[in-house]
Amino acid sequence: MGLNSNRVDHYSGSAHATDQSSMPSSLPLHTVCLPPQKSTLQKLRHRLSEVFFPDDPLHGFKNQTRFTKCVLALKFFFPIFEWAPNYSFELLRSDVVSGLTIASLAIPQGISYAKLANLPPIIGLYSSFVPPLIYSVLGSSRHLAVGPVSIASLVMGTMLNEAVPYAQDPVLYLKLAFTATFFAGVFQATLGLLRLGFVIDFLSKATLLGFMGGAAVIVSLQQLKGLLGIVHFTTKMQIIPVLSSTVQHRHEWSWQTIVMGFSFLAFLLITRHVGMRKPKLFWVSAAAPLVSVILSTLLVTLFRSKLHSIATIGHLEKGLNPPSSNMLYFHGKYIGLAIKTGIITGILSLTEGIAVGRTFAALNDYQVDGNKEMIAIGLQNMAGSCSSCYVTTGSFSRSAVNANAGAKTVVSNIIMASTVLVTLLFLMPLFHYTPNLILAAIIITAVIGLIDYEGAIRLWKVDKLDFLACLSSFFGVLMISVPIGLAIAVGVSVFKILLHVTRPNTGVLGNIPGTQIYQNVNRYREARRLPCFVILSVEAPIYFANSTYLQERILRWIREEEEWLAANNGSSLKCVIIDMTAVTGIDTSGLAMVKELKKILEKRSLQLVLSNPGGTVMEKLHQSNILELFGLDGVYLTVDEAVADISSAWKAEP
């Protein structure tokens, strides 16, 4: 392998001939290295650290004194210690403004989302008080506005209500809701502690787009109950029962509710549009829900006698969150349902919370650690389940308002929680005459933005299979159920990965004249095939799932090349080079395939050489003794060196 070799130029007059005049006339050849030797234990350690600690979270701890390490650990587990020492009056001013702004949004949304989960409205306010306080101590995002969110509320409401309708047994329903919240928290914190955060990555953006869209459609249609004033409405969640229930109960429609409901809906949608068009006017959309609540409550209170057909929230207890740890439900018939609901709402709320946290961190140039965030959200839910709260996470809409309003730290969450506290202690009676229709309008305004049809069109343009995943989660949620819709979409996504591995791209490479570059001849018109060689690239790891396919496909490439040669200039194929650059792994089935291919080609007097096998591939070829079959001059570092060396060997022969 150490020999210097001259470039081939004894092939001429063939259609394949390349112009190699600009090539250097001699090049040293390089041997392909094995990766540095490691024991099984070292490899396992490396693998595990890549799986669980890809971000090397403890890198700041290296080479520090013990005291510094303690301080760092405190800051690591309680990010509040990170920013608290440098907290200034200026920061506080920003945080107070943004905290009050999100409170004005959080109070009406909290009440509405609790309705969405079929829970008493006050649970929504409880959930906007305790969890944000816990998050402000543990969380590392500076812009996350914590509280109930629409998707998790919807999913919890659906899954529980289909089994145990709230109207039938409100106490059992509440128990199950708190228990599901507890399990959601345990699941989230466990994922974070075990550093299994990547589990949520399996809900791809495309899947979530479809899922959110489907959920938003269902939720909006369900709000027809409030907007039309229907009293008896289906508890089912599929689109067909919801629509037919709306039509079936048309005698319950109330024109006063309809007029008032759609007017406020129009108001909210217009202010939302204004806020989106001109980011400086974000406060218009932020204040609109509270304004609508106040206005509609005033209207109903003043014209009570004429508007008696409009349903209102009714009496709400004053006072702080009552403890609810005695309501957790750890045995009995519905425990499975509670755990399942907890896991699904847990994973969905995590996905939203982490995505929101990452988005605003990237926009403001700081980092959030996904696994730490999971622990924070998990603990906030566990604590919440013991203080009459249901599942909470970082809300996308409120976090956006929070960031726009100039939030600098999580103190804005503390301000918001304090405002909710004041409301809970003193202002609850004011909500007595708040009409349900306004809650429906607020929910529709909040979820309508989730229907991102432009995003779906972009998916179609860029990636058809992603579009399919999106579509299947959309229709799965709309037609069947939330868990099945999600399962189908994850299935499609995983199938996509498997398809990519099962049927990888292969292609013939050619030399770009005047360079040492070899590229696909179909893509680069200037790339020229070399006579007597066929150079193939394989673009996937060689695994059990594709080894048979690859063997057949490679033999077909060779057959096609031979047929072409036979038809054109009669010269014969002598050497097959497989460019392994993109072969990122190989398993025992793949190794057997390489061995068999080598034997088959040897029988046909064709030389098979490999170019640039990667570290792990090289190691496995070595361990399985297949490298010996190829010998020292059967594996080259680049295609170019392989061509040069083999051609010069032929030239040297008589």
Place this chain on the structure above:
Amino acid sequence: MGLNSNRVDHYSGSAHATDQSSMPSSLPLHTVCLPPQKSTLQKLRHRLSEVFFPDDPLHGFKNQTRFTKCVLALKFFFPIFEWAPNYSFELLRSDVVSGLTIASLAIPQGISYAKLANLPPIIGLYSSFVPPLIYSVLGSSRHLAVGPVSIASLVMGTMLNEAVPYAQDPVLYLKLAFTATFFAGVFQATLGLLRLGFVIDFLSKATLLGFMGGAAVIVSLQQLKGLLGIVHFTTKMQIIPVLSSTVQHRHEWSWQTIVMGFSFLAFLLITRHVGMRKPKLFWVSAAAPLVSVILSTLLVTLFRSKLHSIATIGHLEKGLNPPSSNMLYFHGKYIGLAIKTGIITGILSLTEGIAVGRTFAALNDYQVDGNKEMIAIGLQNMAGSCSSCYVTTGSFSRSAVNANAGAKTVVSNIIMASTVLVTLLFLMPLFHYTPNLILAAIIITAVIGLIDYEGAIRLWKVDKLDFLACLSSFFGVLMISVPIGLAIAVGVSVFKILLHVTRPNTGVLGNIPGTQIYQNVNRYREARRLPCFVILSVEAPIYFANSTYLQERILRWIREEEEWLAANNGSSLKCVIIDMTAVTGIDTSGLAMVKELKKILEKRSLQLVLSNPGGTVMEKLHQSNILELFGLDGVYLTVDEAVADISSAWKAEP
């Protein structure tokens, strides 16, 4: 991009500096091409043809006259027309010898395997008559010896017997066996017709190794019933019930059976060993089962009075396969069981048949088309289910004997079937006193070779995760059940693919001095990092499952490089090059990641460029408008050109 650029050499005195004196002083730069434009329909067509017709089965039909096409089609569907016209007396002589040899093996094995499937022994002979005849017309392998096989017999026996013990309702059991065979055939032929042959690839070699080993252990232990003379034996298949049943019924053990059984077992194992050691003496092991059957039958017949405790086969009907299409069972309680058994035995027997066919085709330098073989095996089973046969396929052990005995075409199967025909018509009474113990000994000898512990050790050495898949299918079969064992093993294999995609390798590349080659600095000691650059390679498609990981990991590589630079020579990082050669695909989550990474690095004043993105990746970058973010000089064909161009741009600046 068209400008010529000079090589960098203005970095000196730094630990990074590379010796580039041997480089050519100027190189033209190459633009990265988009792949040729194709419509969605064309792409779909290409994709489908890669998925379903990777081997281009109709390539011989191109540019032929209509008549030739008809002849080719006939040959395509009935391979018998391929070889029949050239069949000679010489070929016949070889085929007769090999056909008689495999018949001497097929008759005792057929009887034994039927016992293994809890079926009457004669069903094993029926199954060695009709299916081989069908296969000889349709099959394309020249060496496959068709008939019942151990694994499929075992699986069918287990799955049916646990639900409907043969002893309880023999007719129902027979009905279910024929129905399962029918469904196995339908499933196999459908897979072949739809060209879904790759489904069997998901049973990787490692999985099958474990599965076969586990099944062989269970089968061997179950034969203790016959070898020890136990009358009442468990119908369960897990290792613990089988062992405890053996011990529990020790009062039923018969010393005559034990002495005779273990003597013949020793004889068979020794002849098997001889046959394996000296391939020329293959006939020793091939003839041994028949010799044992004859010897033991003679012994029992002669000393009938003294050996009355030895159980024998008993009366067998003379005559050909009775029709059984009236016994197929298409409704009722057990239809689900029959379909499930059919699919599992179907897939297992396909796996064995196709693997055997491919192995001998590769050894003898011809090709078998997996999908056509599936149709042949499927039709042979459908026909079999209507003529009192159970699941059959190509047997590994008999095919090996067939090939060793000099078989040249499938005529050896016809010869074998004719011998079985003679046996069925005239010789059945001879088996009356054949002891069951000899069948047990034949089964053990046949399956013991499936326990390939050396193969398992090789797996451990080469690929730990393959070893895990092997182990889990081994213990799954041994401890739980056949379908669950297989499901676990397939799960482990799929998990392995996902893990590879979820946590791909990344690494820092450096230049190998004096070349244009960039390689991983950990693997190639001579590779040198370049000052101001960090060159990263990503070795996987960028998908939803890894985009978050990759973003974090890339940022960590950059951070580590910056820290190293700060600690060592104070020079600063200016440019990040990502080598996309091994990035074989990208989805919308991956595209979003690339976009965000570009933005994050821009905020830090770091330039991000891509090198050698593949065809599909380039296309998607283009479609999603991310390419515009990078601009024309943000994407290079090689790392080398990127480094050269960017360095010279810096040099040109003041």
